Amino acid sequence: xxxxxxxxxxxxILDICFRNTGRKYTIDDLLEEINNRLFENNPGNxxxxxxxxFDDIKYMESEDGFSIPLDKIxxxxxxxxxxxxxxxxxxxxxxxxxxxxxxxxxxxxxxRFSGSxxxxxxxxxxxxxxxxxxxxxxxxxxxSYESNIDYIGAEYIxxxxxxxxxxxxxxxxxxxxxxEKAAELIFHPYHLKQYNNRWFAFGLNAENGIDTxxxxxxxxxxxxxxxxxxxxxDRDWEDYFYDIVGVSRPFEAEAEEVKxxxxxxxxxxxxxxxxxxxxxxxxxxxxxxxxISVIPNFELQKLILSFGKQVTVIAPDHLxxxxxxxxxxxxxxxKL
Numbered sequence: 001x002x003x004x005x006x007x008x009x010x011x012x013i014l015d016i017c018f019r020n021t022g023r024k025y026t027i028d029d030l031l032e033e034i035n036n037r038l039f040e041n042n043p044g045n046x047x048x049x050x051x052x053x054f055d056d057i058k059y060m061e062s063e064d065g066f067s068i069p070l071d072k073i074x075x076x077x078x079x080x081x082x083x084x085x086x087x088x089x090x091x092x093x094x095x096x097x098x099x100x101x102x103x104x105x106x107x108x109x110x111x112r113f114s115g116s117x118x119x120x121x122x123x124x125x126x127x128x129x130x131x132x133x134x135x136x137x138x139x140x141x142x143x144s145y146e147s148n149i150d151y152i153g154a155e156y157i158x159x160x161x162x163x164x165x166x167x168x169x170x171x172x173x174x175x176x177x178x179x180e181k182a183a184e185l186i187f188h189p190y191h192l193k194q195y196n197n198r199w200f201a202f203g204l205n206a207e208n209g210i211d212t213x214x215x216x217x218x219x220x221x222x223x224x225x226x227x228x229x230x231x232x233x234d235r236d237w238e239d240y241f242y243d244i245v246g247v248s249r250p251f252e253a254e255a256e257e258v259k260x261x262x263x264x265x266x267x268x269x270x271x272x273x274x275x276x277x278x279x280x281x282x283x284x285x286x287x288x289x290x291x292i293s294v295i296p297n298f299e300l301q302k303l304i305l306s307f308g309k310q311v312t313v314i315a316p317d318h319l320x321x322x323x324x325x326x327x328x329x330x331x332x333x334x335k336l
Contacts, residue, residue: 163189176219187204243294256316260275265310276293278292
């Protein structure tokens with residue numbers, strides 16, 4: 001059975017419903033959920049009938065489909081549909097042979113744009129796809145990528161991505177670094193960002209009304225979809241991150257000019273890999289002075305400290321004092 005775009009969307013919607021332990025889905029509930037989502041995706045879509053829904057579920061249960069572990073639990077006169085394995089999702093299943101062929105065909109089309117100014121990102125992603133789908137034999141001997149194989153939280157990337165795309169509200173169990181125990185929050189997700197091999201979700205914290213709330217995915221222990229009304233955001237996230245390094249943006253802070261003086265040894269590195277997109281440089285003898293317009297934050301401090309003796313903070317004074325204080329504390333810890 002071929003899977004067209006409309007069918008695959010229905011399977012994705014059913015997958016979300018079957019995984020949602022916070023709600024009991026009957027066949028009528030599933031039909032309503034699918035037709036509402038299909039209409040949201042395409043207002044001209046007339047939806048499906050019960051017979052098509054039963055056929056979809058049968059296909060998902062089959063070996064030709066996804067072999068889903070589905071329970072049909074009697075609840076009075078009705079049946080509740082949910083996965084017997086709470087961790088199961090069709091998104092976690094490997095690609096079928098047919099899907100792999102389609103992916104390779106898509107890669108051939110994408111490769112035509114490689115090198116074009118608007119498609120620089122393909123120069124990085126195409127080798128990854130080629131290595132993943134067998135276009136190059138023994139690709140592991142040719143190319144490797146930095147990754148954190150022990151990273152906890154990667155399983156939530158697709159869940160949050162789909163929630164953003166489908167405008168769904170999430171109930172998240174989260175254990176912050178400074179919290180004694182985990183707590184639940186209602187979260188309207190807007191944006192996903194990776195930094196330093198960690199993933200972060202940004203969105204609206206319904207309790208405090210802050211729409212730039214930052215959650216580290218590796219601190220999440222549970223995500224459940226809710227039926228709450230989704231509050232959209234028109235924030236420009238590229239602009240939001242432009243004047244910071246990393247992901248933390250201090251509230252009500254303004255960008256300021258940061259001057260750093262790098263040694264001759266560090267100069268080639270900083271020239272080929274700028275500290276920030278706003279970087280401007282000036283030769284000072286054998287040294288290199290750079291100026292960046294950013295909001296000083298924790299990640300900027302970490303970046304400066306990573307250069308050790310090869311960098312000196314010239315301005316602003318409060319950042320210079322902070323770095324000096326950190327270094328003095330570090331030296332003191334060696335004298336204990």
